[in-house]
Amino acid sequence: xxxxxxTEQTTENVGGGCSSSGCGGSNDQLxxxxxxxxxxxxxxxxxxEEAHHHYARMHVAVAPACNIQCHYCNRKYDCANESRPGxxxxxxxxxxxVKKVMAVAANIPQMTVLGIAGPGDxxxxxxxxxxxFRQLTDKAPDIKLCVSTNGLTLPEQVEELxxxxxxxxxxxxxxVDPDVGARIYPWxxxxxxxxxxxxxxxxxxxxxxxxLQMLTDRGIxxxxxxxxxxxVNDQHLxxxxxxxxxxxxxxxxxxxxxxxxxHGTFYGVMGQRGPEYEELQELQDKCAxxxxxxxxxxxxxxxxVGMLGEDRGDEFTMDKVEVMEVDYEExxxxxxxxxxxxxxxxxxxxxxxxxxxxSISSIKLHKKKELRPVLMAVATSGGSVINQHFGHAxxxxxxxxxxxxxxxxxxxxxxxxxxxxxxxxxxxxxxxKIIKTLKGCEAVLCSKVGYEPWELLExxxxxxxxxxxxxxxxxxxxxxxxxxxxxxxPDKDKxxxxxxxxx
Amino acid sequence: xxxxxxxxxxxxxxCEPLCPSDxxxxxxxxxxxxxxxxxxxxxxxxxxxxxxxxxIEGAILDSYGESANPAGSLTGIPxxxxxxxxAEIQAR
Ligand code: SF4
Ligand code: SF4
Numbered sequence: 001x002x003x004x005x006x007t008e009q010t011t012e013n014v015g016g017g018c019s020s021s022g023c024g025g026s027n028d029q030l031x032x033x034x035x036x037x038x039x040x041x042x043x044x045x046x047x048x049e050e051a052h053h054h055y056a057r058m059h060v061a062v063a064p065a066c067n068i069q070c071h072y073c074n075r076k077y078d079c080a081n082e083s084r085p086g087x088x089x090x091x092x093x094x095x096x097x098v099k100k101v102m103a104v105a106a107n108i109p110q111m112t113v114l115g116i117a118g119p120g121d122x123x124x125x126x127x128x129x130x131x132x133f134r135q136l137t138d139k140a141p142d143i144k145l146c147v148s149t150n151g152l153t154l155p156e157q158v159e160e161l162x163x164x165x166x167x168x169x170x171x172x173x174x175x176v177d178p179d180v181g182a183r184i185y186p187w188x189x190x191x192x193x194x195x196x197x198x199x200x201x202x203x204x205x206x207x208x209x210x211x212l213q214m215l216t217d218r219g220i221x222x223x224x225x226x227x228x229x230x231x232v233n234d235q236h237l238x239x240x241x242x243x244x245x246x247x248x249x250x251x252x253x254x255x256x257x258x259x260x261x262x263h264g265t266f267y268g269v270m271g272q273r274g275p276e277y278e279e280l281q282e283l284q285d286k287c288a289x290x291x292x293x294x295x296x297x298x299x300x301x302x303x304x305v306g307m308l309g310e311d312r313g314d315e316f317t318m319d320k321v322e323v324m325e326v327d328y329e330e331x332x333x334x335x336x337x338x339x340x341x342x343x344x345x346x347x348x349x350x351x352x353x354x355x356x357x358x359s360i361s362s363i364k365l366h367k368k369k370e371l372r373p374v375l376m377a378v379a380t381s382g383g384s385v386i387n388q389h390f391g392h393a394x395x396x397x398x399x400x401x402x403x404x405x406x407x408x409x410x411x412x413x414x415x416x417x418x419x420x421x422x423x424x425x426x427x428x429x430x431x432x433k434i435i436k437t438l439k440g441c442e443a444v445l446c447s448k449v450g451y452e453p454w455e456l457l458e459x460x461x462x463x464x465x466x467x468x469x470x471x472x473x474x475x476x477x478x479x480x481x482x483x484x485x486x487x488x489x490p491d492k493d494k495x496x497x498x499x500x501x502x503x
Numbered sequence: 504x505x506x507x508x509x510x511x512x513x514x515x516x517x518c519e520p521l522c523p524s525d526x527x528x529x530x531x532x533x534x535x536x537x538x539x540x541x542x543x544x545x546x547x548x549x550x551x552x553x554x555x556x557x558x559i560e561g562a563i564l565d566s567y568g569e570s571a572n573p574a575g576s577l578t579g580i581p582x583x584x585x586x587x588x589x590a591e592i593q594a595r
Contacts, residue, residue, distance in 0.1 A: 064516040064517075065516045065517035066517065067517070067556065068557060071578075075558040076559070120516075123524045124517070140544055187577065189556045192548050192549075192555065194555045268579050270580065
């Protein structure tokens, strides 16, 4: 019998698997990477699809200044590079930031990563950024450091970055063509001048590419973020994916443009639309042919605290942090213990998953016809299990089940995508919005669903399912898919745009 | 003669380290330029540094009291379109 692997891997890896005993087979989409890179990303909640269910990251807002303007950003708010627009964060001095990180790391033992992502560009604020990193390397050597940048001053800062032992850098690269760039970046600040239009974009692109190469030459992990802007760079991002991969970037994360008039951004005010889920997914799939993609990016805030997608920032405001007593040594020991237990758990979950697929592969034996894939939404508050009430979910994880595997497709935020605008009118109820958010999904798995949403979901062709509460997500999705197949998976209505799923 | 920061400044810190005359300082509610110290960057740079990096249209005035970066000059949003959009939002 063919061995099946559950999880978020690309299909070409199915049946591949890893020969070393400790690594859990090809159980994540990083299996194509060399061992030393896999090790680096293994615990990183932003980089490993699997790890982000278990580990936490935190960003501190110490970098207010920026040296470029992006059309999706309004500097009255935080940078949209890695954060949600419209949320102003509490700007911290490096000393305050260090205090906050130490307090959080003592209280949230899942904490593994500290990032500086804004609210401006970290590398446009080198003193503040590097002072923070220097102190943390000293006081919490077990915490990984990472930084996001637009790349403009990256080449001149690579040496300094290496000194601080930072092994993760994210560069936001939206284009490699200055003509495209001219439609994204109205100006940059360069050599003591403001440079507008194509000329500025050209310099920015050159600097980004140079910086990327310098980092990978020095063995530093580089992730590339791109914002997908329909009609501007959507056709171009496949090319970007190729170019950055050739230079050694290990992940290319395509994020949707979020543009609303009230953000006051160029795109928002000029009526530039963001991508539909289907478009985004299609592009992510295309780029995945070239390079593995990270689809679980939730566009977290620059000062976000906690697991990806959840924000516990309110528990750690500066006035609360100032009065917290922290025993650093003890906290570090606790984290080490905690991480060991997470690893044990992850191994246990991996072992379980193999069993589930025995049932799916046996279905295959008596169904000759090729089965179509099905999208399902999952409500979870973390830990890789289905453990959230439908009504409490602020976002859903979307998985695609096929007869071969179950893979993670992406997140859909309830609020983020449906906050008015032209796609959803104001008259819509929250429930309508949620249902719209789940477009294309045929089932929603959660711990519980109320009576009213149950009916409406069914009407919308989305089968609510509360039977797999507390089960591992991939197992449950596989089981539900198996049930659907047993019941005779109906052909999908051809007119439905949402079947644009690439296998 | 001197440049001036007015209340629309968002306190982004971008201008402060660039000033060759140490004229810019953090203040409440916004950054300010010491009118006695500002040299308009004369002798140091071709263009006023603060006005060349400031991302906020209208936040910095030149020595004639005019916006160094008037509406639309940085974002590329035509002022009429901005006004329309604001009116749309108001009407909701
Ligand atoms: S014009 Fe030049 S000297 Fe005057 S405040 Fe601005 S940067 Fe400083
Ligand atoms: S650059 Fe402009 S917005 Fe930023 S602190 Fe200076 S005056 Fe204020």
